[in-house]
Amino acid sequence: xxxxxxxxxxxxxxxxxxxxxxxxxxxxxxxxxxxxxxxxxxxxxxxxxxxxxxxxxxxxxxxxxxxxxxxxxxxxxxxxxxxxxxxxxxxxxxxxxxxxxxxxxxxxxxxxxxxxxxxxxxxxxxxxxxxxxxxxxxxxxxxxxxxxxxxxxxxxxxxxxxxxxxxxxxxxxxxxxxxxxxxxxxxxxxxxxxxxxxxxxxxxxxxxxxxxxxxxxxxxxxxxxxxxxxxxxxxxxxxxxxxxxxxxxxxxxxxxxxxxxxxxxxxxxxxxxxxxxxxxxxxxxxxxxxxxxxx
Ligand SMILES: [Zn+2]
Ligand SMILES: [Zn+2]
Ligand SMILES: [Zn+2]
Numbered sequence: 001x002x003x004x005x006x007x008x009x010x011x012x013x014x015x016x017x018x019x020x021x022x023x024x025x026x027x028x029x030x031x032x033x034x035x036x037x038x039x040x041x042x043x044x045x046x047x048x049x050x051x052x053x054x055x056x057x058x059x060x061x062x063x064x065x066x067x068x069x070x071x072x073x074x075x076x077x078x079x080x081x082x083x084x085x086x087x088x089x090x091x092x093x094x095x096x097x098x099x100x101x102x103x104x105x106x107x108x109x110x111x112x113x114x115x116x117x118x119x120x121x122x123x124x125x126x127x128x129x130x131x132x133x134x135x136x137x138x139x140x141x142x143x144x145x146x147x148x149x150x151x152x153x154x155x156x157x158x159x160x161x162x163x164x165x166x167x168x169x170x171x172x173x174x175x176x177x178x179x180x181x182x183x184x185x186x187x188x189x190x191x192x193x194x195x196x197x198x199x200x201x202x203x204x205x206x207x208x209x210x211x212x213x214x215x216x217x218x219x220x221x222x223x224x225x226x227x228x229x230x231x232x233x234x235x236x237x238x239x240x241x242x243x244x245x246x247x248x249x250x251x252x253x254x255x256x257x258x259x260x261x262x263x264x265x266x267x268x269x270x271x272x273x274x275x276x277x278x279x280x281x282x283x284x285x286x287x288x289x290x291x292x293x294x295x
Contacts, residue, residue, distance in 0.1 A: 003039060005035060006039055007032065007035050007158065008035040008037070008149070012033065032155075034158030035151070035155070037156075037159070038157060038158065041283070061190040065177050066177060067179065073190075077193060078191070086122075087213075109233050113285065115219070120206065120210040121211055124204075124207035127203040127206050128189075128192040128200050128203045128207055132199060132200075133182050133197030134185065134200075135182075136169060136181055161174050168181050172184075175188050175195050182195045182197040182198075183198040184198035201289055
């Protein structure tokens with residue numbers, strides 16, 4: 001069966017489509033003998049409407065238009081994460097640590113440690129958010145297309161991205177949230193409102209590492225403080241609850257809620273925090289398993 005390559009327009013001898021289990025002919029992928037681009041029977045037929053006009057699809061710039069509503073929601077989530085991480089350290093350093101440790105121990109060990117964790121968490125998080133996750137290399141674009149012609153073997157293993165209307169090198173995947181193809185895409189992370197790809201995965205893993213260390217340190221310090229002052233905290237919340245319950249029967253229910261809220265949020269927040277961190281780390285670990293260990 002004769003087909004035209006979507007990239008260079010060369011005539012290719014496509015393999016015969018094999019009938020699938022449902023009886024319908026499945027599109028068989030094949031490689032162009034000139035440029036090396038991967039074609040499929042169906043896409044080659046649809047994407048080369050002008051045989052003999054090479055590079056027709058390659059001379060337009062790659063577009064990156066994120067969807068508006070998810071992008072705005074992602075920005076809000078980035079603000080929330082920044083506020084949560086910032087408040088943990090501001091409150092921890094200004095309230096919890098001075099209450100737990102004497103000034104010499106604080107100055108010699110705990111304050112520098114808290115600062116080190118805070119700086120690394122903030123820097124790696126900002127880098128994850130701000131960096132382009134893995135743009136398809138521009139040098140490939142220059143060498144692949146020269147004077148309107150695709151060079152021999154220059155698109156080896158490249159597929160066609162039907163959303164970008166552009167070529168997609170081996171290892172690149174299209175992210176529908178970012179609206180562009182990303183090299184070595186691991187996943188689109190809503191907590192950084194960005195993809196985790198070739199250019200920012202290192203920062204993402206470092207962010208998770210320091211976050212887990214920071215949360216473990218902060219949690220242990222908070223628990224140590226709570227253990228020291230647990231009687232004072234319990235007595236205080238009980239007094240507030242009893243004071244409210246005297247006014248009205250409805251207040252009894254409210255006081256119970258208040259009592260619960262004053263004692264439970266720290267535990268709930270820690271649980272939610274660790275679950276989030278573990279879920280994010282799990283997807284990143286998928287990357288380590290697939291790309292580093294099995295390579
Ligand atoms: Zn070709
Ligand atoms: Zn794409
Ligand atoms: Zn993305």
